[in-house]
Amino acid sequence: xxxxxxxxxxxxxxxxxxxxxxxxxxxxxxxxxxxxxxxxxxxxxxxxxxxxxxxxxxxxxxxxxxxxxxxxxxxxxxxxxxxxxxxxxxxxxxxxxxxxxxxxxxxxxxxxxxxxxxxxxxxxxxxxxxxxxxxxxxxxxxxxxxxxxxxxxxxxxxxxxxxxxxxxxxxxxxxxxxxxxxxxxxxxxxxxxxxxxxxxxxxxxxxxxxxxxxxxxxxxxxxxxxxxxxxxxxxxxxxxxxxxxxxxxxxxxxxxxxxxxxxxxxxxxxxxxxxxxxxxxxxxxxxxxxxxxxxxxxxxxxxxxxxxxxxxxxxxxxxxxxxxxxx
Numbered sequence: 001x002x003x004x005x006x007x008x009x010x011x012x013x014x015x016x017x018x019x020x021x022x023x024x025x026x027x028x029x030x031x032x033x034x035x036x037x038x039x040x041x042x043x044x045x046x047x048x049x050x051x052x053x054x055x056x057x058x059x060x061x062x063x064x065x066x067x068x069x070x071x072x073x074x075x076x077x078x079x080x081x082x083x084x085x086x087x088x089x090x091x092x093x094x095x096x097x098x099x100x101x102x103x104x105x106x107x108x109x110x111x112x113x114x115x116x117x118x119x120x121x122x123x124x125x126x127x128x129x130x131x132x133x134x135x136x137x138x139x140x141x142x143x144x145x146x147x148x149x150x151x152x153x154x155x156x157x158x159x160x161x162x163x164x165x166x167x168x169x170x171x172x173x174x175x176x177x178x179x180x181x182x183x184x185x186x187x188x189x190x191x192x193x194x195x196x197x198x199x200x201x202x203x204x205x206x207x208x209x210x211x212x213x214x215x216x217x218x219x220x221x222x223x224x225x226x227x228x229x230x231x232x233x234x235x236x237x238x239x240x241x242x243x244x245x246x247x248x249x250x251x252x253x254x255x256x257x258x259x260x261x262x263x264x265x266x267x268x269x270x271x272x273x274x275x276x277x278x279x280x281x282x283x284x285x286x287x288x289x290x291x292x293x294x295x296x297x298x299x300x301x302x303x304x305x306x307x308x309x310x311x312x313x314x315x316x317x318x319x320x321x322x323x324x325x326x327x
Contacts, residue, residue, distance in 0.1 A: 009052050009053060009054065010038075010041070010042045010045065010052040010053075010054055010057065011042050011052065013054050013104075013108060013113060014035075014038045014039065014042065014104070016111075017034070017038070017104055017107055017108075018031060018034060018035055020107065020111075021034060025196045027172075027194060027196070029172060030194070033096075033100070034100060034104075037096070037097050037100040037101075038100060038101070038104055040097075041065055041097075041101060044065050044068060045057070045061060045065075048064070050064075054108065054113055054114060055114065057118055058118050059118055059119065059120070059121050059122050061118075062101065062118060062119055062122050063122060065097075065101075066094065066097075066098060066122075066125065069089055069093075069094045069097055070088070070089070070094055070125070071088070073088070073089050074087065074088065074089070075087050075088070075089060075090075075093075091125060091126070091127045091128060092127050094125055095124050095125055095127050098119075098122075098124045098125065099124060101119065102119050102122075102124070105117055105118055105119050132269045132272075132273070132299060133260035133261055133266055133269060134260075134266060134269045134270040134273045135165075135257065135260075135266060135267070135270045139252075139255075139257045140165060140270065142255035142256075142257070143161065143248070143251050143252055143255060143257065144158065144161065144162065145255070146251040146254045146255045147161055147247060147251045152218040152220070152234070153234060155213070155214055155217075155218040156214055156218060156219070156231060156232075157247045158210065159207075159210050159211055159213075159214040159231075160174060160231055160244060160247075161247070161248060161251075161267065162206070162207045162210055163203070163207050163211065164244075164264055164267035164268065164271070165267050165270055165271055166203065166204045166206070166207040166271065167201050167202075167203065167207070167271065167288065168267075168268045168271035168272055168275070168288060168289050169191065169201065169268070170193070170194075170264070170265075170268065170290075171241045171244050171245070171263075171264035171265070172241055173191045173192070173193055173290075174231070174244065174264070175229070175231060175238065175239050175240065175241055175244060176191075176192065176229065176238075177189065177191060177229065177230045177231065178228045178229065178230065179215075179228045179229070179230055180228060182211075182215070182230065184203075184208060184211065184212050184215070187202060187203050187205075187208055188200050188201060188202045188203060189201055189203065191290070193290035194290065194292075197290065197292075199287065199288075199290050200287075201288055202288070215230065219231075219232060220232050220233075220234060220235075220236050221236055222236045223235055223236030223237050224236075241264075244264055245263045245264060248262060248263055248264055248266075248267070249262040249263060268289070272285060272289065272297075275288075282294060282297055282298065285297055
């Protein structure tokens, strides 16, 4: 290891790492995630008067940071876009911090800034298995009814939520959807997902019909010639992701939906759950959702009690046998 490099501060290395990620084509959202998580780790070390020299950071400092996240940090505390809540970070969030640190230090070793990985003996905290939250069929019907207004904005909002529920798009993919990537006659569109990976997303007949109506009757003229987004504000400029969060959360509250995250990602969970319950397979779901790993998609198989009962009643081996061969 180069001696000069071994004395580099953590902040310097973070800047190098972010530049590396940028050249690798990481999305702006991913870059913000890395910058926020790694920046908070550096701030933690400074605040506790621990060394920020890259070769002085050991597994002990990293474990202290993990314990700090688990016991002292509140939800939203380090996110300027979210209000702070009086609840501890979830195990999933803490695990996200740890994965980010692991990726950063792996890069530092590979680039020659470190001889040994300081997290070699640090395990990622266990994340308890959870049933993913979703909207029930009744909640979906109430939400769509609340959003559907007889105005151009109402038609646009209804179309967006319907597509989220029918395709499982990420909200960023929805607002960045381009007109030249719509293939409505064929029944699909192209999206650019995480890691700049392009994929084909099929549309159901109902959502395709609604999208065609919005595009041809209600989509406003773009404010500038270079704007090609499908979903536009009334002034012709692209929508922001926080607007989509707002219409879903406000629509849910209006019809009394509660006890779950009231946002676009719950629409994504709802799509995945219904796709599997309706007979879809995991590999196809993986391609539609744009996940690089099948392990992530398997989380959607963790059905709730009501779903398990319904599936057992539908596919019970003994019931099926007795229907064919009464005994």
